[in-house]
Amino acid sequence: MLGFIVRRVLATIPVMAIVALFVFSLLYIAPGDPAVVIAGDQASLEDIERIRTGLGLDRPFVVRFGEWVLQVLRGDLGKSMFTGLPVTELIGQRVEPTLSLMVVTLILAVTVAVPIGVIAAWRAGGWLDRGFMALAVAGFSVPVFVVGYLLAYVFALQLDWLPVQGYTPIARGLWPWLENLILPSIALGFVYIALIARITRATMLEVLSQDYIRTARAKGMSERAILFLHALKNAAVPIVTVIGIGVALLIGGAVVTESVFAIPGLGRLTIDAIVRRDYPVIQGIVLMFSFVYVLVNLLVDLIYTTLDPRIRY
C-alpha cells in the first residue's frame, strides 16, 4: 500500500515536469522582449543589452529553465509585468472566490448527479431515465455562460430571488457568501452534473446486471439498500475517476462563470492578464491550475484503494 502511494506520487513528477517545460516555453516564446520593456523608450541598444545580461536573458534555454524550476520550487512565480507585484501575491488575493465557487459547485454537482444517475439506471428505459439523459445531452451542449445568463435573467432579474452579480467573502457570514454563489454554481455545475450523471448511470447499469444484485433481490433486500449500499459501492471507482477528470471542466468554466457573475476571482485575473498580455501572470495561473488538476487526480487514484479493496498494486 505504502509502496503504491510512493510509486504513484513519483509517477506524477514526469507529468509535472512536462507541464512545467510547456508553461516555461510559453513565456520563452512570448512576443515582446522584457529587457526592452524594462529599459523604456529612451534606452540605447547597449542599455538593453546590459539589462538583458543583468536579467540573465542571454543564457541558453536549458539553463534558464533549470533556474526557473528552482525558483518555482521555492514558491516564486515571478513578477507581474503590469503591476510589478509578485504573481503568487496576485493569485493569493484572488484565490478565495474561485476556490469557494469550485468547492460549492463540486458539492452541488456530486449530490445532484449521483442520485440522478442511480435513479436513471434503476428506471433504465423509462420516462424518468429518458428525461434525465435528455437533460444531460443539453448539459453538454449549452455553454456555461449561456446557462449563467439564463439563470441570472430568470432568478435574479425577473424573480429577484438572488443577487445578480458579485461576491461576498465568507468572513462576512455564511448566507451572504452562499447567496452569491448559488447561481454561478448551478451554471458552472451544469456540464459537470451531466458528465457525472451519465457515467453513474452507465456504471450502475453494468453493476445492476451482476449476480450478486439478483441475490440481494432474492433475499428480499429493499431496493434502496440494493441501489445505494450494494450497487453504488461497486460502481464507485469510475464515478470517482470522472469526478476527478471533470475538475478540468470546473477550472475552465470558472474563468467564464466569474466573468458572467462579476466574481473577482482567478478568472478575472486571467482575463485581465490576457488583455494586458501579462505573461508571467498567465504562466503562473496555468501552472497553478495544472498542478491542482494533477494533484486532484493523484488523490483520486489514492482513493481507489480505499473504495475498492480488490485493487492491489
Added chain:
Amino acid sequence: MNGHTPGAAPAAFAIAPDLPDILPPVRKRGGVRGFVWRHPTLSIGLALLGSMVLVAILAPLLGTVDPTALAPAKRTREPSLEFWFGSDAYGRDIYSRVLYGARISLAVGFSVAILGSLLGLTIGLVSGYVRRLDGIVMRVMDGVMSVPPILLAIALMALTRASVENVIMAITIAEFPRVARLVRGVVLTLREQPFVDAAITSGTSTPRIIWAHILPNTVAPLSVQATYICGSAMIIESILSFIGAGTPPIIPSWGNIMADGRTLWQVKPYIIFFPAAFLSITVLAVNLLGDGLRDALDPRMAKRL
C-alpha cells in the same frame, strides 16, 4: 418433448410445431424513412446540423445585410421587422451577424475535428505501434492533458495574434491528446487480435498491416470522438471570443456577438439570446450526431450509455 399431436408419433420423432402459413413479415424499411426509423438520434442531429450548414452557406441570400455595417442612429433596437433579432450597441443587425456567425463556428468546429483527428491518429498509431516511443509520447500527452483545455487554449491565444486560424490551432493543440490516447488504446487491443497475428505470420509488411488492418478499425471510434471534439471546439471558440481571447472583435462570431452584448445584457438580453440559442442548437446537433453514430457503430455501447 411436447409434441403437438400426443400419441400420434413417438416422442423421439416429435414433429416440428406447425408454423402459420404466413410468417409476419420482418418490418424492414428501406430508404430515408428506414434510416430515420432505425437511427432517430443520428437523424435529428444530421438534420439540425445540415440546416445550420445551409444557413451558413446561404447567409447572403437569407435577407441579411452587411454584418459589419454600422448604423449609429439605430443602436440597440429591439427585435422588429427591420431588425429581426434587434440591433447591437453599434447599430449592427444581429440577425445578419448571427447568420454569418454560423460560418465561423462551423468552420472552427469542423477544422478542429479534422485536424485534431488526423494529428491524434498519427501520434496514436505511432505510439501504439512503436513500443520504444510509447512511454515518452504518452507522458507528453499526459502533460498536455494536465492543463485544462480552455486554459491551454487561452494561454496559447495570449501568445499569438487574434485570428480564426490561430483559434483553430490553439483548440486543436488542446484537444488532440485525447484522440491520440483513444487511438493508441484501440491499436494496443488490435495488435493482440488473431487476425493481426495471422497477417504478421503470413509476412505482411508493417505499413500494410497498419493501413489494411489497424486503420479501418480505428475509423468507428475516431469518427465518434471527432464529433464530440467538434462540439467542444465550438464551445471553446465561443468562450475564447467571449472573454476577448478569440477571433478578432470585427469578425461576427457567436462568441463576439455575445461579448458585445455583455455590458448591456440586463437591459437588452436579446443581443445575447439569439447567438446563444444558435450556438446551443448547433452544439446539440453535433452531440446528437455523435451519440447517434456511437449507437449505430457500437450497439453494445448503445445499451450501456
